[in-house]
Amino acid sequence: MIKTRITEMLGIKHPILQGGMQWLAKAELVSAVANAGGMGFITAVSFASAEDLRAEIRKTRDMTDKSFGVNVSMLPVIMPGDLTEAFFDVVCEENIPVVETAGRNPEPYVPKLKSAGVKLFHKVPAVRFAHKAESIGADAVILVGFECGGHPGMDDVPSLIILPKAARELSIPVVAAGGFCDGRGLAAALALGAEGVLMGTRFMATHESPMHDNFKSWMIEAKETDTMVVERSIRNAARIMKNEAAKTVAKMEAEGATLEDLLPVIAGRVGRDAYLSGDIDLGTIACGQVVGRIQDVKSVQELMDDIISEAEQTIQRLNNVSGLPD
Secondary structure (H helix, E strand, O other): OOOOHHHHHHOOOOOEEEOOOOOOOOHHHHHHHHHOOOEEEEEHHHOOOHHHHHHHHHHHHHHOOOOOEEEEEOOOOOOOHHHHHHHHHHHHHOOOOEEEEEOOOOHHHHHHHHHOOOEEEEEEOOHHHHHHHHHOOOOEEEEEOOOOOEOOOOOOOOHHHHHHHHHHHOOOOEEEEOOOOOHHHHHHHHHOOOOOEEEOHHHHOEOOOOOOHHHHHHHHHOOOOOEEEEOHHHOOOEEEEOOHHHHHHHHHHHOOOOHHHHHHHHOHHHHHHHHHHOOOOOOOOEOOHHHHHOOOOEOHHHHHHHHHHHHHHHHHHHHOOOOOOO
C-alpha cells in the first residue's frame, strides 16, 4: 500500500485523484473512483444551478459510502461569480470534504471553506501560482504540466521540470497532473516529490465514463501527437484533441478572432453535444498528450488496481537497483 500525506489527509486508500471534467465527472464515474480507493471530483460547471449540483452530490452518495470532492472551475467565461458563490455554499452545506479549484484565485472563498472544514486543493500550471495558493491557505496544490488536457497555462513547461521544483519549494503536498496514466507514472511522480497523481484523460477511457464510445475508440487509436494547443490568442491556452473543431479554432485565431467569435466553437455546451452524439468533430474536447499511451478501456476498479500493482512493482524494482557492476 502506498501512503502519502495526500492519502492521510483525504482518508483514501490510494494516492490517485480523478480531476474535474465537464459533462463527464458525474455520479457514475466519481463514485466508481471513490469505491476503488481514490478521490473523485464532481464537476460543478456541468450543472446549471446549485440545486442541480446538490442533487448530483446526493446521487453520488447513493452510489458510494466513500468520500468524494467537488471541482469548481472559476473561469469567468463559464462561471459567473454568483453561481460560483452558490456552488461553494452547497459544498459547505453538504459537508463535502475537499474541493478542487482552478481558473482564478480562490482566496475570497477560503474563509467559507475553512469554517466548514473543507480542504482546498488548488490547481495551477506554474510554481509561482503554487506559492500563491500556499500563501492563501490551500491544503495542497495540483500542478499541471504542459502535457495536460485542458488548460496547461502559458509557460509550456512540462511536469518533469515543475514537479521537483514545487516539491522542493513548498511545504504543502503537491499532486502531479499532466502526463500520468499508469503505475510507472505514479512511481515517477512520487520520485519527483509529488504525493499523488491526478488524472483526467485516463479516466475518460473507462467503462464508467459517460463519454460516447466513439471517443473512447478514438483514444485507443490516438498517438501522442493527436492533440493540439489552442486559445493562446485569448491567453487561455487549452490542449484538446486534434479534430475538425480544433483546426477551425486554430484557423480563426490566425485570422484574429476574438473571444466572442470563438465561443460558438469552444463553449462547453458544444462539447456536451459532442459527447452525447458521438460526433468527434463537433466540439473542442480536452485531451492530454498521454492519450498516446492509452491502449484499452477498463473499469475504474481494474484501472486503479493495475496502477497500484505496477507502481509497487516499479518501486520494488528500483529498490533492487544496485548500480553498475564492479
